[in-house]
Amino acid sequence: SQQGEEDPQALSIQEGENATMNCSYKTSINNLQWYRQNSGRGLVHLILIRSNEREKHSGRLRVTLDTSKKSSSLLITASRAADTASYFCATDARGAQKLVFGQGTRLTINP
Amino acid sequence: EAGVAQSPRYKIIEKRQSVAFWCNPISGHATLYWYQQILGQGPKLLIQFQNNGVVDDSQLPKDRFSAERLKGVDSTLKIQPAKLEDSAVYLCASSSSKSAGVREQYFGPGTRLTVT
Numbered sequence: 001s002q003q004g005e006e007d008p009q010a011l012s013i014q015e016g017e018n019a020t021m022n023c024s025y026k027t028s029i030n031n032l033q034w035y036r037q038n039s040g041r042g043l044v045h046l047i048l049i050r051s052n053e054r055e056k057h058s059g060r061l062r063v064t065l066d067t068s069k070k071s072s073s074l075l076i077t078a079s080r081a082a083d084t085a086s087y088f089c090a091t092d093a094r095g096a097q098k099l100v101f102g103q104g105t106r107l108t109i110n111p
Numbered sequence: 112e113a114g115v116a117q118s119p120r121y122k123i124i125e126k127r128q129s130v131a132f133w134c135n136p137i138s139g140h141a142t143l144y145w146y147q148q149i150l151g152q153g154p155k156l157l158i159q160f161q162n163n164g165v166v167d168d169s170q171l172p173k174d175r176f177s178a179e180r181l182k183g184v185d186s187t188l189k190i191q192p193a194k195l196e197d198s199a200v201y202l203c204a205s206s207s208s209k210s211a212g213v214r215e216q217y218f219g220p221g222t223r224l225t226v227t
Contacts (some may be wrong), residue, residue, distance in 0.1 A: 004153075014144075030213070031213070033215060034170055035218075042175075042202060042218040042219055042220045042221050043154065043202065043204075043218040044218070045215040045216065045217065048215055049212070086198065088153050088154075090153075092213040097159075097166060097213065098144075098159055098166075098167055098213060099156070099213050099216065100156070101146075101153035101154045101155070102153050103151075103152055103153050104152075104153050
């Protein structure tokens, strides 16, 4: 079963704009992770945010976590063509000892 | 540091045939995962090993899928017999997680299986 649900399913923006993707989940978590998957490639870990953290940055990436709303967002600033990929959130639910991935957001950056 | 290796990269078989996938995780990683990713969906965990013991195989179709991790390093995933709905990318991942709380996972390039 998929715990995380990403929104929107697809997003198309112009290069240089910011992209925001959201993830909602259902149960209490230890942490939430974001992954990127380029066409034809495996998944690459982007960032991990723990349940007691509210915001985390990594380069052009900014992740927020609201445990009261059971939601997270991933912001990519100053997008580039190379950011074109599918982005997945994955939750480590308390007691589960595993990651459950959402369906992903397909991001397209137009030149 | 070498990444997670998988082979083969592509495989085409007919339904009812058998197929095996191989994975070599990052050196020293205790935890190994096999995921199935159907086109347009997120990865679904099939089985999780901690060293050479199974931690979670609740979503593994055990009537046709089997997996082993010999000596706590390499792993193989087998499907016998294959069905059309098994067409997917099979991803192997490893992690240094040893206790509570899942850490970041490192994924291999995957094996794209087509069942005809």
